[in-house]
Amino acid sequence: MPESTEETRSSGGRARRVVTIVWAVVGGIQFVIWLLMSLISMSFKSPFWLWTIGIGGVVLLAWWYLDPARRAREGSE
Numbered sequence: 001m002p003e004s005t006e007e008t009r010s011s012g013g014r015a016r017r018v019v020t021i022v023w024a025v026v027g028g029i030q031f032v033i034w035l036l037m038s039l040i041s042m043s044f045k046s047p048f049w050l051w052t053i054g055i056g057g058v059v060l061l062a063w064w065y066l067d068p069a070r071r072a073r074e075g076s077e
Contacts, residue, residue, distance in 0.1 A: 012067070020060055027053045 030049035038045045 016060075016063060016067070019063075023052075023056045023060060027056070 027049060030052055034045060034047055034049050
């Protein structure tokens, strides 16, 4: 159990950073796979990677925006 809210904030921030990095890496890998599929077949394929980038990006944006630590910092300034 965390002994202070600062420990909770840092672990929450760390989780957000890890999830954001994983999201970016997965999106990048999907983009490269899509690009290779399109180049090899010489035809435009449906950009399936947009689902991951778009929906995941909106969810991450909301998670970052609704962070209680960020909101507390903005309120104290």
